[in-house]
Amino acid sequence: MCDTCGCNITPGNEHLIVNDGKLSKTSSGGEAVEVLQGLLHENDHQAMHNRQHFDQHQLLAINLMSSPGSGKTALLEATIDALGDEVRIGVVEGDLETENDANRIRKKGVPACQISTGSACHLDAHMVHDALHQLTLEDLDILFIENVGNLVCPASFDLGHHRNITLLSVTEGDDKPAKYPVIFRAADLMLLTKTDLLPYLEEFDPTRAEQYLRELSNPAEMISLSAKSGEGLKHWLDWLRHELKHYRRHLATGTTLTPALQPDGVALHQHTHSHNHTHNHDHHHS
Amino acid sequence: MHELSVCQSILSQVETIAQQHQATAVTLIKLKIGPLSGVETPLLVNAWTIASANTIAAEAQFEVEEMPITIHCPSCDRESRAKANRMVCGHCGEWRTQLVSGDEMLLQSIELDKSTERENV
Structure with a gap:
């Protein structure tokens, strides 16, 4: 991708390429090249293109991350029930196998695209890009990307989305943010889910969960809710609006x-090259 | 285990640069990794062995510089070292700190061999 638009030449490395470059010789007579690129350079580049697609269609893209079974799909079902008449919702589902989650969403009358990652433990920007072809983006206001249930790997991959939400269900233990700091540090919003079970879980203290989040130096809001009982749902819907x-x-x-x-x-990539290069696509986005 | 995906991405970047410089081999790859990047260095090193096999970078020395987590406190205007799950100011205890280093996931530099003898090997 970068070889076609030339955006891999950044202010950080152009001196190496322009005018024969200032390439130092190593002691063994080899050539040393300063690169200074993010390790996920290609992913970050694709993510930027995804974000351009979302923005062209005025589509807010939200990445949902959590461990498996924390209630991401149930939250989406409740959200569609409550907000479906007001906001046009679409969903991209990431799982290792099955169409089960996409089918649950489709039953609610909302377009859903299932990405089966095989053995991959996370979604990346290329997978999401492929999924975008299967959705009519101009018919949507909010796209939820339900990442693979995993509290480690999804945090490292930009998908081109606009907001990160990390879910923590009360059955998991209130110290999850301390155990998995990278993914909770990335949260723009932390959702405490399944709060209808709190009366049975004396050991879970929502205040402590929030304290662990703050210790990651993350000022993100925490909203407690139950998709089952509807408790706290209004607060979440207001956040979305x-x-x-x-x-x-x-x-x-x-x-x-x-x-x-x-x-x-991602930060490095965005700061070091212009965003207005031509977006060469040999395919059409519906 | 997304370290293999990360290695494949490194390899693709390294191959592109090697081609641009008509190199016959890559001899050194230098990375900077911080604990907040979500990448584990030992896993990355293992995955690199798999990802680089039979490529132009198969023989390259793979050097990872592990960066410490350093935070700046806007409240007392001082810097301190921190742990991934406890990024509060070491001096005054403020939690609203700014990260100075620790989330790096960078391909710093590579070294290339351009000797032509290798082409005949």
């Missing part, structure tokens, strides 16, 4: 949203 408005205001001024915290490579 607010983010959608906030996103559209950004688009109106010619800017976009990115998660508050981005992987190092």
Whole structure:
């Protein structure tokens, strides 16, 4: 991708390429090349293109991350029930196998695309890009990307989304943010789910869960809710409405949203090259 | 275990640069990794052996510089070292700190061999 648009030549490395470059010789007579690229350079580049697609269609993309079984799909079902008449929702489902989750979403009358990752433990920007072809983006206001249930790997891959949400179900233990700091540090919002079970789980202290989040130096809001009982759902829906408005205001001024915290490579990539290069696509996005 | 995906991405970047410079082999790859990147160095090193086999970088020395987590406290204007799950200021205890280093996942530099003898090997 970068070889076609030339954006891999950055202010950080162009001196190496322009005018024969200032390539130092190593002691053995080899050539040393300073690179300074994020290790996920290709992914980050694809993610940036995905974000451009979302923005062209004024589509707020939200990445949902959590361990398996924390209630991501149940949350989406409850959200569609409550918000379906007001906001046009689409869902990309990531799982190792099966169409089960996409089928649950489709039953709610909402378009869903299942990505079966095989053995891959996370979604990457290329997989999400492929999924976008199967959705009619202009018919949607919010796209939820339900990442593979995993509290480690999804945190490292930018998908081009605008917001990160990390779910923590009360059956998991309130110290999860301390155990998996990278993914909870990335959260723009932490959702405490299955709170209808709190009366049975004396050992889970929501205040302590929030304290562990703060110790990651993360100021993100924490919302407690139960998709089953509906408790706290209004707060979550208001958050979504607010983010959608906030996103559209950004688009109106010619800017976009990115998660508050981005992987190092992404930040480097975005700061070091212009965003207005031509987007050469040999395919059409519906 | 996304370290293999990361290695495949490194390999693709390294191969592109080697081609641009008409190198016959890559001799050294230098990375910077911070604990907050989500990448584990030992796993990355193991995965690299698999990812680089039979490539132009198969013989390359794979050097990972592990970066410490350093935070700056806007409240007391001092820097301190921190742990991944406890990023509060070591001096005054403020939790609203800024990260100075520790989330790096960078391909720093590579060294290339351009000797032509290798082409005949």
